[in-house]
Amino acid sequence: MRVVDLLSLKGRANLMGILGSLLLYYVALSDRPWWILRGGSTGERLFEIAVSPFAFSAELLGKPIIVPIIPYLNLAARLSVLLAASTTLIGSIFAGKKWSGPLLSLRGLTVPLVFLLGIIAGT
């Protein structure tokens, strides 16, 4: 009971939710790739693909490959994770309020999980 009290600041806020939402903000605002595939030999790069749900870059023989829809899909993924992080943060700060319940969910994990499963299935 003491741990629960501590983590919820005696029912006023949800500390784990706040930390989780801050982590989601960090993940969603980062442009670093989650998965990189490089090809080539003798130390030179023939191709490189660097992807995350929020960024994509592909290069072949030093020239970029552009798929026009991908930046928009990245933006959609980023916005949905930012929204999930924001609702989780608000719901966690106002954990004592009645309306905070629907704001807390695991929606923010959907994009990373789908992405990771896609990468595993693709490789």
Added chain:
Amino acid sequence: MAKVGAIVLALSVAVTLAPIVYALNQYGWDIRPLVTPVYSPPKIDYTMRFKGVEIEGGHIHIIITITNLGELRTWFMGVNATAFGLNGEVLGRVVLTHSLVIDPGSLGVLRLRLELDHKAIGALATHLMRSEAMQVYVKGSITVNVLGSEATAPLTLSFPLSRKDLAGGTLTVGILGGPEG
């Protein structure tokens, strides 16, 4: 509570769909250009220019200047070619003495070694005794490496081989040795 849940759901759908709808609108609601990859491959191009002939180590060396007109650093790895005389007789094998890396827009010097056949040495000597020079044709392939990927390109070259070129040098078999070739 249900109202808050509905608002959150509506916002989630909106932020997910809005960028996709915006993209479709930007591309005139035509999905094909939106999903078609756009790629312009880098240019790989070079020019070769015959510079001269040298005798070294008992072999004829064909000196060629090569200019990398492409957009990528190119490693000239090897040559697999045959040298022919005017009448199509085989003079010997042509190989690259040292591999060479040339940056885009830069110039390098390739040294090709003509390894004469024993039979060809006699024919070459006879020809050069009768005339001042003879035309040598080189046909084969050159192997290049670009960003770790190997490719083979055709190699065609012709150059004049004169008595003067061979003067002062000693070929492996020695028939053409001496200042007069």
